[in-house]
Amino acid sequence: MDIHAAPVTHVTTPAGPILVLGDSLSSAHRIAPEAGWVHLLEQRLQTVSPARKVVNASISGETTSGGLAHLPKLLAESKPALVLVELGANDGLRGLPLAQIDANLRHILDANRASGARSVLLGIELPINYGPQYRDGLRNLYRDLAREFNAPLVPFLLEGVALNPDLMQDDGLHPKADGEPRVLDNVWKVLEPLLKSSP
Numbered sequence: 001m002d003i004h005a006a007p008v009t010h011v012t013t014p015a016g017p018i019l020v021l022g023d024s025l026s027s028a029h030r031i032a033p034e035a036g037w038v039h040l041l042e043q044r045l046q047t048v049s050p051a052r053k054v055v056n057a058s059i060s061g062e063t064t065s066g067g068l069a070h071l072p073k074l075l076a077e078s079k080p081a082l083v084l085v086e087l088g089a090n091d092g093l094r095g096l097p098l099a100q101i102d103a104n105l106r107h108i109l110d111a112n113r114a115s116g117a118r119s120v121l122l123g124i125e126l127p128i129n130y131g132p133q134y135r136d137g138l139r140n141l142y143r144d145l146a147r148e149f150n151a152p153l154v155p156f157l158l159e160g161v162a163l164n165p166d167l168m169q170d171d172g173l174h175p176k177a178d179g180e181p182r183v184l185d186n187v188w189k190v191l192e193p194l195l196k197s198s199p
Helices: 037-048 064-078 089-093 098-115 132-148 177-195
Strands: 018-022 054-056 082-086 118-122
Touching (some): 018 064, 089 098, 098 132, 118 132, 118 177
Parallel strands (some): 018 082
């Protein structure tokens, strides 16, 4: 899958903090925290943009509604330049209506924009037993929101990881530590162009 699927207008981003608003896929579920892709991102930033800080507000089990509820305080306290929005997996696994997921993500993206932060959407794919209609609907939801909000999109956070049993935990949902560098690479290809500081 082409992780540059959503065309965006190039906008340089101030060298402020990066806020990660996610769920267990971003909170190093059942692995050492330093092995998770967000911690690996912090390490990589030290070589290319050392002034940037990463605030990981990811919570295992988090939903779009939970992320939306926590967001105002997070924006006020961390004042991020970039918000990586990695939410929707738990909504999808619960079979929540796509319209509800869309509305919550839309409010999150609106709040980020109002605060002056640039959003990056990190999409997910559901297991095939959820059926093509629901799975395609969720996939299209991320794509359409990315285009509407001019938000860079990683269509599938676990691209190259999810179907490799050597890189996935026994639950079939979360990467092992060995899979986390590939997850970071998926994010980095979209994030790196945004790391230039404004004049």
